Amino acid sequence: GALVYQYPRRTICKSGTSMRMECQAVGFQATSVAWYRQSPQKTFELIALSTVNSAIKYEQNFTQEKFPISHPNLSFSSMTVLNAYLEDRGLYLCGARDGHPYAEQFFGPGTRLTVL
Amino acid sequence: GDQVEQSPSALSLHEGTGSALRCNFTTTMRAVQWFRKNSRGSLINLFYLASGTKENGRLKSAFDSKERYSTLHIRDAQLEDSGTYFCAALTSGGNYKPTFGKGTSLVVHP
Structure with a gap:
């Protein structure tokens, strides 16, 4: 079956430091990977949509300079939160799907980021 | 505004009863x-x-792209059904952005 792993599951970083999180797809080809953030009391905000061999599309209020994403192959993606501050805390989810544009999306369990 | 409006935001059910969750879309979803x-x-x-209905055990879902809504029906609710339910829709027209509803918090009581 299709599985998505994310690590670390939980992490704590000091304000102003950076944190890298990873997403691994197993059992299918992760042609497209979407990174989301679920902030406290909010729904899932789409940060960016990455497609292998295409440019990464960032949503409004999110930039590559703050959330650089790597998607080097069909099974792996990573995202870094640079210069993290309190407002960056939350649950970061990775959702991956295969080549069909409207294919079913599979989610990892998320990386919970706490910023001190 | 939000493209996906999910309701209700919270739902309380007694064991054995049922209800429906709904997501309305402000645009055509694929x-x-x-x-x-x-x-x-x-x-x-x-x-x-992508269309029509699907059923799995006590859950049944429907999606009508033209009428811009989807539903999730739960019947014979059990305690283990408690949790937060989300819908997520993919926009059409070449912009494959998956957009989430705000969730429905379901509590099933004995």
Whole structure:
């Protein structure tokens, strides 16, 4: 079956430091990977949509300079939160799907980021 | 404004009863998924629909792209059904952005 792993599951970083999180797809080809953030009391905000061999599309209020994403192959993606501050805390989810544009999306369990 | 409006935001059911969750869309969506967030915080895939209806056990989902809505029906609710349910829809027209509803918090009481 299709599985998505994310690590670390939980992490704590000091304000102003950076944190890298990873997403691994197993059992299918992760042609497209979407990174989301679920902030406290909010729904899932789409940060960016990455497609292998295409440019990464960032949503409004999110930039590559703050959330650089790597998607080097069909099974792996990573995202870094640079210069993290309190407002960056939350649950970061990775959702991956295969080549069909409207294919079913599979989610990892998320990386919970706490910023001190 | 929000493209996906999910309702109700909270739902309380007695064991053995049923109800429906709904997501309305402000634009045409190409497909919809329903998830349940489990006790560990993971999103569990319940349904993926590009059209029509699907049924799995006590759950049934429908998606009408033209009428811009999707529903998730729960029948004979059990205690383990408690959790937060989300719909997520894929916009059409070449912009494949998956957009989530704000979730429905379901509590099933004995």
